[in-house]
Amino acid sequence: MSNLEITGLSHAYGPKRVLNDVNLRVGAGQVVALVGPSGCGKSTLLRAILGTHPPTEGTVMVGDKLVDCPTRDVGIVYQHYSLYEFLTARQNVAFGLKLDQTSTPFRWFNPLAWRKLRRRHLEEADDFLAKVGLLPARDQYPSEMSGGMRQRVAIAQALIMKPRVLLLDEPFGALDEATREELQLMLLRLYAENVRAREENREPPYTVIIVTHELNEALFVSDRVIGLSQHHADGANGATIVYDRPAPVFKPEDPKDLTRFIAQKEELIGCVFSESQRRDHRDFITFWEEHDKAPAVAGAPM
Numbered sequence: 257m258s259n260l261e262i263t264g265l266s267h268a269y270g271p272k273r274v275l276n277d278v279n280l281r282v283g284a285g286q287v288v289a290l291v292g293p294s295g296c297g298k299s300t301l302l303r304a305i306l307g308t309h310p311p312t313e314g315t316v317m318v319g320d321k322l323v324d325c326p327t328r329d330v331g332i333v334y335q336h337y338s339l340y341e342f343l344t345a346r347q348n349v350a351f352g353l354k355l356d357q358t359s360t361p362f363r364w365f366n367p368l369a370w371r372k373l374r375r376r377h378l379e380e381a382d383d384f385l386a387k388v389g390l391l392p393a394r395d396q397y398p399s400e401m402s403g404g405m406r407q408r409v410a411i412a413q414a415l416i417m418k419p420r421v422l423l424l425d426e427p428f429g430a431l432d433e434a435t436r437e438e439l440q441l442m443l444l445r446l447y448a449e450n451v452r453a454r455e456e457n458r459e460p461p462y463t464v465i466i467v468t469h470e471l472n473e474a475l476f477v478s479d480r481v482i483g484l485s486q487h488h489a490d491g492a493n494g495a496t497i498v499y500d501r502p503a504p505v506f507k508p509e510d511p512k513d514l515t516r517f518i519a520q521k522e523e524l525i526g527c528v529f530s531e532s533q534r535r536d537h538r539d540f541i542t543f544w545e546e547h548d549k550a551p552a553v554a555g556a557p558m
C-alpha cells in the first residue's frame with residue numbers, strides 16, 4: 257500500500273480549473289520535491305492532500321483512508337510558521353501530543369497520570385528536537401531563536417505527530433542561503449534514517465512532499481522530482497503532472513556536487529517551466545519504470 261495515492265484529481269475555483277487529472281502514488285519513505293511555475297497549483301494540490309480543499313473531481317487516499325478533511329495523518333509546515341510564543345521549543349513540540357492524547361477534564365482530574373504522561377511527551381519532544389539538531393535550544397522561547405531554528409522547531413512539531421505524509425510548503429523560502437543549506441542537510445539526515453530503516457526491514461518513518469521554487473534544492477534534498485505545469489498539450493484545462501523522475505540521492509556527508517544534476521535541471525526547465533517547449537509530457541513521467549528497473553537509484557523499494 258502507498259502512503260499517498262491521488263487518482264484523477266481536478267480542482268476548480270469557481271469556473272477556473274486549476275488542476276486537471278493529477279495522478280500520483282508516493283511510497284513510504286520517499287522525499288518528493290514538487291516544482292512548477294508560479295500559480296500552477298502547487299499549493300492547491302497540497303491543500304487537497306491536507307484535506308482543507310477537497311478536490312472537485314477525483315480522490316486523495318492517505319494509507320487506506322480517503323482524505324476529505326484535515327487529519328493527523330498529514331502534517332504541514334509553511335514558510336512562515338508561527339510557533340506559540342509563550343512556550344519553549346520542547347513545549348511547542350510536545351503541544352500536539354497534549355492536544356491529541358489528553359483532554360482538559362483528564363488533566364484536571366488525573367494530575368498524577370497527567371504529570372507522568374507530560375514527562376513522556378517532553379522526552380519525546382527532546383528526541384525530535386535532537387533529530388532536527390536543536391536539543392541544546394530546547395528551553396529557549398521562539399523570540400530567542402533565529403528563523404532557521406524556528407523552522408526546525410516547526411518541523412519537529414510536525415514530525416512528532418508521526419504523519420503518514422509531511423507536506424513542506426516552501427519551508428526554507430524566508431531563510432538566508434547558509435541557513436537554508438543547514439536545513440537541507442537536516443532533511444538529508446532524516447532521509448538517511450529512512451535508508452537505515454529499510455536496511456533493517458522497518459517501515460521508513462518520513463514520507464515528505466516539499467514544494468520549492470529552488471530547483472537546486474529540489475534536486476538536492478529529494479529522491480524524486482515532480483513537475484506540475486499548465487504548459488502541455490491540454491494546458492488550457494489546468495495544470496497536470498508533466499515530469500516525474502528519480503533525483504540523485506545525496507548523503508548528508510557528501511559534497512553538494514551540482515554537476516550531478518545539471519543535466520536534469522536543464523531537462524526540468526525545458527519540460528516544466530518553458531512555455532515554448534510544449535512536449536509530450538508522458539516522456540518524462542517515468543519514475544516508477546525507472547524505480548522498478550533500478551530500485552537503488554530511486555532509493556525506495558516498495
Ligand SMILES: Nc1ncnc2c1ncn2[C@@H]1O[C@H](COP(=O)(O)OP(=O)(O)OP(=O)(O)O)[C@@H](O)[C@H]1O
Nearest residue numbers: 269270272274292293294295296297298299300301
Ligand atoms: N481561494 C482561491 N480562489 C480563487 N482562486 C485561487 C484561490 N487560491 C488560488 N487560486 C488561483 O489558483 C491558481 C493556483 O494557485 P496556487 O496558489 O495553488 O499556485 P502555486 O503554484 O502554489 O503558486 P505559487 O508558486 O506562486 O505559490 C492561481 O491562479 C491562483 O490565483
